[in-house]
């Protein structure tokens with residue numbers, strides 16, 4: 001290839017007023033494109049109902065939103081940073097805290113593990129409740145630092161996680177990213193700030209793995225995880241111990257047992273069974289060895305929320321400051337279950353009754369993909385220490401879920417409007 005002589009280029013654009021105007025317009029277009037047209041990489045979406053309001057992270061409008069949202073309306077209220085605030089449990093807990101007068105700021109990365117529009121709808125409701133949700137990842141140290149620089153959070157309710165037992169075989173690294181790296185990143189920030197917040201976080205019933213002693217007690221062994229999800233939650237419990245031991249962080253882990261309810265997760269069986277039954281699509285009911293039914297200690301969301309608030313209210317202060325421990329700090333683990341395991345077949349028959357549709361069922365052997373045959377919580381410790389007392393049975397809870405589901409996925413705007421309240 002032969003280079004063309006420079007003079008050729010010059011001759012095409014002889015110096016003139018036209019050339020000056022041409023290059024001025026090009027420069028202006030470039031400036032407009034980079035500084036106005038496309039949002040800067042640090043821009044963060046506020047969870048406005050239109051999703052279109054944007055405020056520059058760290059900018060004055062953003063700072064005002066964070067400070068306003070974190071200020072308790074009750075003088076004795078907590079200042080809580082809720083991670084995973086647009087998630088199922090996170091959104092319910094955030095609303096409950098805000099309504100009783102606590103200050104709440106949410107963080108959520110709005111990832112695509114399941115339909116992000118459902119997360120956006122939850123976040124819209126949080127906006128209406130006065131909870132500001134920052135769009136960002138718990139692995140982003142500078143974001144966490146800027147939040148703690150603005151607000152002296154008294155507590156962190158850490159609910160951001162990669163959930164789902166079976167998905168861990170499809171995307172193992174997402175579990176490491178959120179449940180291990182993200183958790184460590186959050187604790188690194190929390191241990192360094194002054195004052196250190198108390199941390200309450202979501203562990204899982206899945207840590208009991210292949211444990212066969214029932215009901216599952218916090219004293220039972222948890223060293224036989226059946227899924228990578230369970231292994232990362234168990235690792236989280238060990239990581240919590242380390243940060244408590246070295247830095248004096250007050251740590252409370254909550255082992256949730258198959259939480260369900262309105263605004264739930266579409267990847268969970270009760271949710272997609274409902275969808276598939278209504279569509280007339282076949283559903284698979286897993287069964288264990290020797291045709292034994294598979295059962296879960298399904299726990300209703302409102303009961304879980306009460307458990308989370310009980311844990312926050314009884315959490316003692318962390319003892320360290322600026323990365324140094326000055327004495328032993330509280331370290332707790334509680335089961336939050338319903339103490340009433342129900343076979344999956346029974347769950348399906350309740351849904352059939354509520355939906356008034358006969359399900360197309362196929363019973364299949366439980367695949368070896370991380371599932372465990374049953375779960376059953378002993379909740380006596382949570383009852384004694386944090387006043388946890390679940391009050392919703394599966395039939396009552398599923399009734400509330402189905403009512404929400406039909407309204408949310410209905411095209412009738414009248415029904416949708418009723419969802420504007422939580």
Ligand SMILES: O=C(O)[C@H]1O[C@H](OP(=O)(O)OP(=O)(O)OC[C@H]2O[C@@H](n3ccc(=O)[nH]c3=O)[C@H](O)[C@@H]2O)[C@H](O)[C@@H](O)[C@H]1O
Nearest residue numbers: 163164204205206256257258268269284285286294344371
């Ligand atoms: O307690 C937890 O810590 C976990 O709870 C939840 O896991 P699980 O208890 O496994 O719930 P979920 O998937 O709804 O399956 C329910 C039942 O349906 C059975 N199941 C499932 C799928 C199917 O097609 N057929 C079927 O019978 C299946 O065998 C099971 O018996 C959370 O997802 C998880 O993130 C974590 O929080």
